[in-house]
Amino acid sequence: MAILSINQVNKEFQIPTGTVKALNNISLQVEEGEFICIVGASGCGKSTLLRIIAGLERQTTGTVLYENTPITEPSTERGVIFQESRLFPWLTVEKNIEFGISNSVDKLSKKELIRHYLNIVGLQEFRKAFPHQLSGGMQQRVSIARALINQPKILLLDEPFGALDALTKMTMQDEILRIREYQKSTMILVTHDIDEAVYLADRVVIMSSRPGTIRKVLNIQLPRNRNRNSADFVYYRDIIYQQFFKQEEPDFNYDI
Numbered sequence: 594m595a596i597l598s599i600n601q602v603n604k605e606f607q608i609p610t611g612t613v614k615a616l617n618n619i620s621l622q623v624e625e626g627e628f629i630c631i632v633g634a635s636g637c638g639k640s641t642l643l644r645i646i647a648g649l650e651r652q653t654t655g656t657v658l659y660e661n662t663p664i665t666e667p668s669t670e671r672g673v674i675f676q677e678s679r680l681f682p683w684l685t686v687e688k689n690i691e692f693g694i695s696n697s698v699d700k701l702s703k704k705e706l707i708r709h710y711l712n713i714v715g716l717q718e719f720r721k722a723f724p725h726q727l728s729g730g731m732q733q734r735v736s737i738a739r740a741l742i743n744q745p746k747i748l749l750l751d752e753p754f755g756a757l758d759a760l761t762k763m764t765m766q767d768e769i770l771r772i773r774e775y776q777k778s779t780m781i782l783v784t785h786d787i788d789e790a791v792y793l794a795d796r797v798v799i800m801s802s803r804p805g806t807i808r809k810v811l812n813i814q815l816p817r818n819r820n821r822n823s824a825d826f827v828y829y830r831d832i833i834y835q836q837f838f839k840q841e842e843p844d845f846n847y848d849i
């Protein structure tokens with residue numbers, strides 16, 4: 594049974610000048626433990642789809658089932674790391690992480706959990722620092738710890754490394770694979786970095802522009818740790834590039 598089942602989902606937004614169709618007939622089944630990467634051009638509905646899975650937004654039509662039950666609201670079982678930093682600048686690293694913990698956890702266990710996840714993301718010695726005293730990569734690790742602390746079954750990551758330099762990004766990608774190995778969560782990561790998708794994913798979902806539809810789902814059949822320069826890696830990268838830049842037929846003729 595799929596842990597997540599998305600069936601014929603459409604999403605329309607009302608704006609002052611009319612209706613924006615953000616998602617068009619999206620269907621996807623995600624198995625437990627899978628690493629899914631969603632790639633597509635800006636504005637094709639990636640964040641919208643993630644927000645629907647998180648329970649922060651409702652689809653206009655179609656169904657989205659988590660463990661066979663319709664998603665109607667956010668849940669700690671589905672952790673989210675947002676596209677933009679959502680850390681509280683006035684709270685220290687440990688207080689930011691603590692903020693993510695479900696209220697049902699008692700105080701002593703909270704302390705233990707915070708220590709544990711600070712270690713996982715390698716920020717133990719920065720626990721008393723404020724976000725502005727951290728690098729971009731470190732801030733993103735705080736967000737990851739905050740999302741992981743409730744041990745979500747699914748982790749939803751919206752371009753989590755988009756603002757990082759190339760080297761930090763690669764380190765963070767390895768970090769997320771390590772965490773996944775340890776935590777055994779299902780991962781759905783949105784990116785417009787094709788290399789990132791081939792490096793991380795079991796399956797890459799390629800979306801086309803507005804209204805966002807799924808153009809192709811590609812199985813990446815490469816063992817880990819993946820070599821970004823291997824012929825196989827380049828082969829997958831090329832397939833995605835071709836899909837990415839495949840244009841619909843233009844609806845007008847050129848006069849030459």
Ligand SMILES: Nc1ncnc2c1ncn2[C@@H]1O[C@H](COP(=O)(O)OP(=O)(O)OP(=O)(O)O)[C@@H](O)[C@H]1O
Binds near residue numbers: 634637676
């Ligand atoms: N709350 C909203 N109200 C109205 N329109 C919205 C809203 N949220 C998203 N949209 C529209 O839906 C479309 C998809 O937006 P979305 O943020 O999902 O794109 P995206 O693929 O995540 O883009 P990016 O790569 O730039 O983050 C866009 O045209 C956007 O204008």
Ligand SMILES: [Mg+2]
Binds near residue numbers: 639640641676751
């Ligand atoms: Mg987005």
